[in-house]
Amino acid sequence: MQLKNVIDSPCGLRFILQKLELQSGFARRCLLDMEMLTDADAIQESYGVLCHFARFLADTDHVRISTLLFKLQGVKDIRTTIKNLEQKATLDDIELFEVKHLAILAVDVKKLLRQHGLDQVVEVPDLDEVITILDPDGLKIASFYIYDSYCEQLKDLRIQMRQHPEQNDQLLLEANELELGVRADLSKQLHHFAPAIRQALLALAHIDISLAKAAQMHHMGLCFPVISTDGTSRYEGLFHPQVKDALESNGRSFQPVDISYGLKPTLITGANMGGKTVVLKTLTLCQYLFQFGFGIPAAMVTIDVKSHIFFCIGDEQSVEKGLSSFAAEMKNIDAVIKASRNERKLLALIDEPARTTNPTEGAALVAALLKVLADADMSLILTTHYDIEPGDARCLRVKGFVDGVMDYSLVEVHDGEVPHEALNIAQALDIDSQWINLAREIINKNERIL
Amino acid sequence: MPFINEILNYSSLSIVGLEKNTGKTECLKYVLKRMPVDSRRIAVTSIGIDGETVDQVTRTQKPEIVLQQGMFFATSEAHYKLRRLVSELVDVSDENTSLGRVVTAKALTTGKILLSGPPSATGLIRWMNQMQRIGIDLTIIDGALSRLSSASPAVSQSMILATGAAYSANMNTLVQKTAFIVQLINLPLADEKKRNLFGPLDQGSWWLDADGTLNPLSSATSLSKHIHFQGMERCSTIYVAGALVDGFIEKVRANKDLRQVEIVVKDFTRIFVSPQLFRLFLKAGGRVTVLQKSKLIAVTVNPVSPTGFVLDSDILCQKLSEAIELPVYDLLKN
Numbered sequence: 001m002q003l004k005n006v007i008d009s010p011c012g013l014r015f016i017l018q019k020l021e022l023q024s025g026f027a028r029r030c031l032l033d034m035e036m037l038t039d040a041d042a043i044q045e046s047y048g049v050l051c052h053f054a055r056f057l058a059d060t061d062h063v064r065i066s067t068l069l070f071k072l073q074g075v076k077d078i079r080t081t082i083k084n085l086e087q088k089a090t091l092d093d094i095e096l097f098e099v100k101h102l103a104i105l106a107v108d109v110k111k112l113l114r115q116h117g118l119d120q121v122v123e124v125p126d127l128d129e130v131i132t133i134l135d136p137d138g139l140k141i142a143s144f145y146i147y148d149s150y151c152e153q154l155k156d157l158r159i160q161m162r163q164h165p166e167q168n169d170q171l172l173l174e175a176n177e178l179e180l181g182v183r184a185d186l187s188k189q190l191h192h193f194a195p196a197i198r199q200a201l202l203a204l205a206h207i208d209i210s211l212a213k214a215a216q217m218h219h220m221g222l223c224f225p226v227i228s229t230d231g232t233s234r235y236e237g238l239f240h241p242q243v244k245d246a247l248e249s250n251g252r253s254f255q256p257v258d259i260s261y262g263l264k265p266t267l268i269t270g271a272n273m274g275g276k277t278v279v280l281k282t283l284t285l286c287q288y289l290f291q292f293g294f295g296i297p298a299a300m301v302t303i304d305v306k307s308h309i310f311f312c313i314g315d316e317q318s319v320e321k322g323l324s325s326f327a328a329e330m331k332n333i334d335a336v337i338k339a340s341r342n343e344r345k346l347l348a349l350i351d352e353p354a355r356t357t358n359p360t361e362g363a364a365l366v367a368a369l370l371k372v373l374a375d376a377d378m379s380l381i382l383t384t385h386y387d388i389e390p391g392d393a394r395c396l397r398v399k400g401f402v403d404g405v406m407d408y409s410l411v412e413v414h415d416g417e418v419p420h421e422a423l424n425i426a427q428a429l430d431i432d433s434q435w436i437n438l439a440r441e442i443i444n445k446n447e448r449i450l
Numbered sequence: 451m452p453f454i455n456e457i458l459n460y461s462s463l464s465i466v467g468l469e470k471n472t473g474k475t476e477c478l479k480y481v482l483k484r485m486p487v488d489s490r491r492i493a494v495t496s497i498g499i500d501g502e503t504v505d506q507v508t509r510t511q512k513p514e515i516v517l518q519q520g521m522f523f524a525t526s527e528a529h530y531k532l533r534r535l536v537s538e539l540v541d542v543s544d545e546n547t548s549l550g551r552v553v554t555a556k557a558l559t560t561g562k563i564l565l566s567g568p569p570s571a572t573g574l575i576r577w578m579n580q581m582q583r584i585g586i587d588l589t590i591i592d593g594a595l596s597r598l599s600s601a602s603p604a605v606s607q608s609m610i611l612a613t614g615a616a617y618s619a620n621m622n623t624l625v626q627k628t629a630f631i632v633q634l635i636n637l638p639l640a641d642e643k644k645r646n647l648f649g650p651l652d653q654g655s656w657w658l659d660a661d662g663t664l665n666p667l668s669s670a671t672s673l674s675k676h677i678h679f680q681g682m683e684r685c686s687t688i689y690v691a692g693a694l695v696d697g698f699i700e701k702v703r704a705n706k707d708l709r710q711v712e713i714v715v716k717d718f719t720r721i722f723v724s725p726q727l728f729r730l731f732l733k734a735g736g737r738v739t740v741l742q743k744s745k746l747i748a749v750t751v752n753p754v755s756p757t758g759f760v761l762d763s764d765i766l767c768q769k770l771s772e773a774i775e776l777p778v779y780d781l782l783k784n
Contacts, residue, residue: 025544076544094527094553097539145538145558158536161559162519168561172534 001308003292004032010313011284015242016294019220020212023072026201027208036291038307038345040227046293047224049206052121054214060116068112072208074105078201085194090184097144099190099197100134103127104142106200109207122210124203125196133189146179150186154178213294222295228304233283233379234260237299240282244297255408256299259283259396265370265380267390268410270398271421275408276383277313280349283381284311287347304379306347310336313351326356333369340376348373349381363388387418401425453610453748453777454484457588460745462578462606464497464593468631471616473752473781475513478592480781481610482515485588493522493554493581495567496592497574514562522586524554524577526566535561541580545573552577565592575605602742604717609635609744613770614752619759621766628749629773630725634718635746640739648689648714649741658687683707689714694721694738699731710735717742749778 007014022028037043057065081095091099110124131140136149148155157175161168190197216222220241228234237256244254257279268276286296290303312332336348353369354362363386370393373380382393399407400419423443426436457463465481467474478494485492494517517523517535525533527542527550537555545552547569554577557563568574578589591606611631618624639645647664648656655667659682667688685708690698694715702708715721717740721728732738749770753761763780771778 076542092531093539094530094542097542101542143538143540143556145536145555158559161536165560168534168559172561175536 001036002032003034003036006036006288006309007032009284009288009311011281011288011311012240012242013285013288015245016216016285016289019241020216022212023069023208024075024205026075026077027072027205027212029077030202030205031209034292036288037293038291038305040305043291043293043305044227049121049210050213050217050293050295051224052118053207053210054217056116056118057211057214057218064112064116068109068207069211071105071109071112072204072211074101075201075204075208076101078102079198082194082198082201085187085190085197088187088191090180090187091190092183093145096134096183096186099130100144101142102197102201102204103130103134104140106204107131109204113207122203122207124207125199127193127196127200130190130193130197133186146182150182151178154182217295220295220297222289222297223299223301225290225296226302228302230262231304231379232260232262232302233304234302235283235286235298236301238279238282238286238301239297240278240285241297243278243281257409259410261379261381261394263377263379265373265382265393266396267370267388267393268381268383268396268398269385269413269418270383270410271400271406271419272385272425274398274400274406276398277351279410280311280313280351280381280383284309284349305345306379307345308339308343308347310339310346310348310350312336312349312353324356326354329353329356337369337372340373340378344377346376346378348378351383352385353382355385359386362386367391385418390415401428404428453779454481456747457481457608457610458486458490460606460608461582461587462589462591463608463610463747464591464604464606464744465610465612466593467612468628469614469617471752471754471756472612472614473750474592474612475515476752476781477610477612477750478590479515481590482517482521485518485521487518487520490587491520491522491585492588492590493524493586494565494590494592495524495552495574495577496565497567514564516562517557517560519557519560521557522554522581523557523563523565524552524567525563526550527553529564529566530555533561533563535559535563537563540584543568543573543577545569554580567592571602571605578605602717602719604719604740604742604744606744608747610747611635611749612752613749615755615759615761616752619755619757619761621761621769624761624766625769625773626725628770630728631718632746632749632774632776634721635744637718637738637740637743639743640712640714640741644687644689644714644739645741648691651689651691653691655691656689657682657685658689659684660686685711687712687714690720691716692720694723696723696727699723699727702736703731703734708736710737712737712739714739714741716740746776749774749776751778751780752782753780 007017022031037046076098078098081091081098084091084095085099106124106127110119113119113122113124134144136147146154148158154175157171157178161171236258238259239254239256247254259279268279270276282297286298286301286303287306287309289296291305296303312329333350333353336350339346354365366382366384366386367388370382370391374392395413395415396410397413397419399409399411400421401424423436423440465474465478482494522540526547529549530553536558538558539553539555541554543552545568547566549566552568552573568577574591581589613624613628615624618627640648657665657667659665688702688711690713694713702711702713713736715738751763751766751770753763753766763783767778767780
């Protein structure tokens with residue numbers, strides 16, 4: 001699973017990536033091509049690197065940081081050139097220029113990292129010899145042509161060209177032949193360095209990504225996670241950066257929530273507009289951010305590593321596939337059930353399953369889903385408005401309206417009973433009173449009949 | 451030639467042809483040949499693919515130009531490989547054109563190159579800034595006044611306009627049409643406050659009331675037929691981020707309150723209004739100003755049309771010069 005496959009997950013991952021200030025387009029491509037980490041050691045290692053860069057940003061003066069960022073802006077995607085080099089092709093001037101440009105950048109960046117003790121954190125291979133090959137006059141500037149000093153004959157020809165411009169066409173032909181020979185020779189010499197050049201290119205992208213992630217942690221107030229060892233994930237002060245941003249731009253604030261879940265199913269109930277969906281979105285987002293090595297939007301977190309993440313938000317109609325919202329949802333949940341039979345360490349977050357059908361069948365589907373998934377090696381979090389028997393599931397409820405103000409925090413309850421606050425909330429939203437009052441009368445009548 | 455010295459007063463120059471075969475390339479060659487490369491660092495490029503210059507099939511149809519030793523130039527990868535001089539690469543950009551990326555190099559011998567360049571306005575501006583950073587004194591842009599080109603020559607400080615029999619074979623029409631373009635190029639800059647206010651607005655049409663409050667115009671585009679100007683009695687200025695067309699001016703003219711209005715556009719290339727209507731609007735008290743303008747240094751003429759028709763060079767130069775109050779040159783004749 002690569003980052004680019006999940007970037008449009010409705011959990012809001014794209015927002016985080018859009019806010020990530022990378023210096024080069026190549027780094028962005030590398031990040032999008034990154035495989036999701038499913039190994040605790042690999043995740044630990046990536047946060048170790050991130051931690052070094054976060055400290056670097058905190059402790060280093062602005063000028064030095066800008067110098068490094070400016071260097072990283074110069075990184076270009078020269079993988080095609082490197083591939084040509086690996087395949088022993090003769091590079092043209094533009095490709096040789098690209099190699100030289102990268103080698104000089106890599107050496108400069110390495111020097112900067114060494115000054116801050118970061119050269120061991122991300123290892124940039126030594127490309128001094130590459131520079132020597134492509135800078136025969138030791139000019140130390142990132143420009144390139146087939147220098148006179150590569151070939152005496154070429155040098156003489158060029159002197160003639162400057163003295164007798166009228167003979168240029170003939171002289172150029174001869175010079176081109178000689179240049180071709182020099183290029184072939186240079187490419188041969190550089191061939192051995194192809195792996196080191198490739199590694200340097202990737203290392204520069206890695207540094208760019210790590211710096212951007214570290215800066216983002218600071219700007220968004222994200223935290224470093226602890227890797228869970230007991231299968232439980234615990235979040236304190238959890239928030240959704242995009243929702244928080246939107247609220248704050250309207251002069252409102254986001255109420256962070258605390259939540260934890262383990263390998264037993266978790267059932268979240270609560271009033272409409274109580275933030276249940278936002279909780280699921282945020283948990284999904286956090287799990288992805290964790291397994292792609294980003295900072296986590298919370299005050300303190302411990303997260304369990306998962307191998308697969310499923311986020312079923314329900315209201316996605318699939319017009320292209322000709323599925324109704326109910327059918328699309330059923331297919332998505334079906335995929336979770338199938339995976340639960342073969343795979344381990346799953347995380348499934350399902351928002352109001354079967355919400356679009358009648359309450360009788362809907363409630364039955366949800367209750368049965370809990371039973372079907374009860375024994376799988378997975379963390380399952382469900383939200384619902386249906387009254388169902390929770391069985392083994394842990395039940396959390398949004399506190400809801402307290403003195404006319406929505407309290408979004410989650411409290412543990414011991415039954416699956418759902419709050420009946422829809423009409424109060426509709427009233428608070430100033431929905432047509434005739435409609436709402438009529439609904440209230442109907443409920444009262446039904447209750448009398450029961 | 452007097453205008454060579456004037457060019458050196460500016461840090462950028464674009465050479466704009468009103469039509470194919472109006473002698474734009476001749477003018478560029480003429481200027482490049484006379485640039486003092488010993489005392490000035492010069493860089494030259496062209497505005498991308500402008501629909502007229504590059505043959506997409508043979509890819510080589512564009513005329514070659516001669517660079518002096520020491521000049522910098524930007525061209526596409528494909529054209530760079532066809533260069534007929536020794537040159538040192540200094541940059542390869544990320545920006546892709548249909549002829550590959552744009553590369554910048556320095557000529558180490560005198561010789562010929564094919565010129566192409568950044569395909570977009572932002573790419574061109576970025577290149578010009580980059581040239582300034584590496585110490586270039588003057589950037590020269592082979593510009594095209596074509597609606598196909600998204601890069602406007604108005605980003606340069608100064609401009610030379612090439613016109614000729616190819617633009618119109620009737621001398622009076624040619625003089626009138628050229629004079630109108632010159633009038634547009636010479637439109638005054640909007641005042642600084644308005645330039646700062648409108649500069650960042652890339653889309654839509656906007657108006658300012660007497661207190662200086664910015665309001666969006668009713669319709670999103672200035673091309674719309676449904677645009678209306680109700681409730682704009684106190685409007686002093688209208689800004690059109692896109693194209694200014696006949697229909698818009700007619701609607702403005704139809705509104706009594708807007709007789710004295712100032713219409714601001716990005717630069718002269720955004721104006722697609724017929725000369726008659728434009729003059730009527732100005733005569734009634736309206737004003738048109740621009741956010742970006744180039745100093746027009748000179749106009750060059752090519753009296754020969756590609757169909758073989760030839761105008762009298764001396765009379766053409768004289769008539770045009772009278773109409774535009776600027777020096778006019780026939781470079782081939784001189």
